[in-house]
Amino acid sequence: MTASAAFxxxxxxxxxxxxxxxxxxxxxxxxxxxxxxxxxxxxxLDPEEGEIEFDGNIWPPNPSLDAFWDALSQEARYLExxxxxxxxxxxxxxxxxxxTVVVASLASFALGRLRSRLTPLxxxxxxxxxxxxxxxxxxxxxxxAHGYGLADTKWAVIGxxxxxxxxxxxxxxQHYARLVPTELDEAARLDGASAGQLYRHIYLPLMMPALALxxxxxxxxxxxxxxxxxxxxxSWRNTTVSIMxxxxxxxxxxxxxxxxxxxxxxxxxxxxLFVALQRYVTRLTG
Amino acid sequence: MIDAMxxxxxxxxxxxxxxxxxxxGRRPSWRxxxxxxxxxxxxxxxxxxxxxxxxxxAVALWMARQPALYAELFAEPLYWPTVVNTLxxxxxxxxxxxxxxLLLSGFFMQRRWWIKGLLVIFVVPWFIATVQAFISxxxxxxxxxxxxxxxxxxxxxxxxxxxxxxxxxxxxxxIVAYSWKWLPFWTLIFLAGRRAIPSEIMDAAxxxxxxxxxxxxxxxxxxxxxxxxxxxxxxxxxxFGDFATAYFVxxxxxVNTTNVVATLSFxxxxxxxxxxxxxAAAVSALPVLIPICLVLMRRLQTRDMQx
Numbered sequence: 103m104t105a106s107a108a109f110x111x112x113x114x115x116x117x118x119x120x121x122x123x124x125x126x127x128x129x130x131x132x133x134x135x136x137x138x139x140x141x142x143x144x145x146x147l148d149p150e151e152g153e154i155e156f157d158g159n160i161w162p163p164n165p166s167l168d169a170f171w172d173a174l175s176q177e178a179r180y181l182e183x184x185x186x187x188x189x190x191x192x193x194x195x196x197x198x199x200x201x202t203v204v205v206a207s208l209a210s211f212a213l214g215r216l217r218s219r220l221t222p223l224x225x226x227x228x229x230x231x232x233x234x235x236x237x238x239x240x241x242x243x244x245x246x247a248h249g250y251g252l253a254d255t256k257w258a259v260i261g262x263x264x265x266x267x268x269x270x271x272x273x274x275x276q277h278y279a280r281l282v283p284t285e286l287d288e289a290a291r292l293d294g295a296s297a298g299q300l301y302r303h304i305y306l307p308l309m310m311p312a313l314a315l316x317x318x319x320x321x322x323x324x325x326x327x328x329x330x331x332x333x334x335x336x337s338w339r340n341t342t343v344s345i346m347x348x349x350x351x352x353x354x355x356x357x358x359x360x361x362x363x364x365x366x367x368x369x370x371x372x373x374x375l376f377v378a379l380q381r382y383v384t385r386l387t388g
Numbered sequence: 389m390i391d392a393m394x395x396x397x398x399x400x401x402x403x404x405x406x407x408x409x410x411x412x413g414r415r416p417s418w419r420x421x422x423x424x425x426x427x428x429x430x431x432x433x434x435x436x437x438x439x440x441x442x443x444x445x446a447v448a449l450w451m452a453r454q455p456a457l458y459a460e461l462f463a464e465p466l467y468w469p470t471v472v473n474t475l476x477x478x479x480x481x482x483x484x485x486x487x488x489x490l491l492l493s494g495f496f497m498q499r500r501w502w503i504k505g506l507l508v509i510f511v512v513p514w515f516i517a518t519v520q521a522f523i524s525x526x527x528x529x530x531x532x533x534x535x536x537x538x539x540x541x542x543x544x545x546x547x548x549x550x551x552x553x554x555x556x557x558x559x560x561x562x563i564v565a566y567s568w569k570w571l572p573f574w575t576l577i578f579l580a581g582r583r584a585i586p587s588e589i590m591d592a593a594x595x596x597x598x599x600x601x602x603x604x605x606x607x608x609x610x611x612x613x614x615x616x617x618x619x620x621x622x623x624x625x626x627x628f629g630d631f632a633t634a635y636f637v638x639x640x641x642x643v644n645t646t647n648v649v650a651t652l653s654f655x656x657x658x659x660x661x662x663x664x665x666x667x668a669a670a671v672s673a674l675p676v677l678i679p680i681c682l683v684l685m686r687r688l689q690t691r692d693m694q695x
Contacts, residue, residue: 209433231441236629238670242447265440297425365520
């Protein structure tokens with residue numbers, strides 16, 4: 103009895119140590135993840151134009167939602183066209199997401215089933231896009247967009263975003279496809295299913311978790327973008343939230359609180375997508 | 389010990405062989421009609437790649453073809469400090485972030501309610517748009533009134549530094565901000581990779597008496613090594629293209645000492661209206677990027693990579 107208790111003592115102590123360690127790590131991760139977001143709220147909740155930054159406050163002294171109202175009702179300076187810009191961002195984001203999913207899943211289906219000497223060429227063509235830094239392609243793209251008749255259109259941005267997101271999407275899809283058993287589609291093929299039917303009825307349903315991840319990735323790529331939008335979209339009616347916020351950033355006289363409120367609103371669509379797709383993504387991550 | 393590890397090794401050895409047998413052969417050969425289908429399926433992808441990736445890349449190389457451009461570029465006073473910054477930024481941000489992501493994915497493997505909840509919060513930074521998040525970083529760190537310095541002062545009584553007055557501190561801020569943004573994404577990828585490791589392998593290792601560190605170095609790391617390498621190379625390539633961090637977090641302060649190649653080439657091309665030298669600045673990263681892309685292509689060809 104005493105012997106086993108003495109034996110258990112160091113083990114219990116070690117367990118406690120591990121528990122304390124993971125609780126501490128959890129706390130650090132919590133603070134790490136939320137500090138910049140807390141800072142956004144700190145500024146957005148200030149009723150006085152966000153001057154709070156220069157008053158040395160670390161929590162909102164008198165929080166108010168005025169700034170959110172100013173942003174949503176487009177009353178703040180710079181935010182007169184917030185909903186137009188938000189709509190443009192959403193248009194670019196959703197189109198990039200849908201096109202990336204469609205284009206990459208078609209390509210990955212072809213790659214997975216096609217055994218020929220062309221396969222590595224096709225797979226590598228995508229990665230060659232990453233050879234030049236993305237921000238370098240923007241300079242020639244600016245010229246080429248005119249040649250394509252896409253100058254100052256959202257489709258120039260969407261095309262560039264899809265070209266950036268799709269190669270990685272194909273990598274993800276191909277590796278997930280290897281985990282999916284091929285027996286099912288061999289059986290379907292013996293039954294005379296066409297490639298189109300295989301893609302629609304077998305490939306797409308089985309690949310849902312990976313497709314969800316790819317969709318989230320593509321939306322976030324488009325949502326994060328500033329350079330492509332700034333260079334390729336020149337007219338007022340095409341401006342996006344990113345362009346507006348960057349413009350505001352350089353103006354020392356701007357209303358920071360309304361700007362941060364707009365930033366928080368802008369963060370919502372990807373979060374909503376995350377919640378919607380969580381069911382699928384957790385199937386990948388457990 | 390050697391005897392004890394054998395059951396783990398048996399499973400480790402058995403699996404790739406099994407996979408290999410399944411993948412080679414037995415696949416009905418494609419007929420011509422099906423090849424046409426495959427070509428049709430790949431066509432949209434190739435069109436986008438050619439139109440918005442490879443053709444602009446070719447134009448970029450053509451614009452930057454003259455050796456004289458590089459002589460001019462190397463003589464620019466801003467160029468060499470920028471190269472140092474870029475190498476530091478990419479080298480540190482990518483490697484620290486990837487290694488942290490690999491370790492954290494192990495932490496998030498635990499199936500406890502609070503760790504699952506924490507994962508949701510941990511992923512949020514990836515979904516906050518770059519521009520907005522980095523502007524928040526900028527204000528958080530700006531001068532003595534920023535949130536970080538105020539927290540240091542009011543809660544801990546420490547006089548924080550003026551982050552953006554020092555080149556190395558400002559660079560460190562960029563690295564931290566960039567890692568903050570991308571850490572969750574890579575953690576998720578590694579988490580998916582770990583989940584794909586069959587549980588019988590980990591169970592066998594545990595039965596053999598391997599502790600946490602040994603399970604990591606002897607079992608999960610070798611299985612994740614290829615994924616880790618591929619992701620690190622991809623992150624490196626993307627890191628070279630990153631514009632937003634240097635532009636928004638440090639803004640190049642103090643006085644243009646924290647630019648990276650991406651912001652410098654943008655500045656040459658659009659602020660100074662010298663597109664050719666802007667492209668040349670970016671093209672000068674090719675000696676680093678070509679080997680990375682070649683290794684990446686080779687690695688992605690290997691059949692046994694798991695995700």
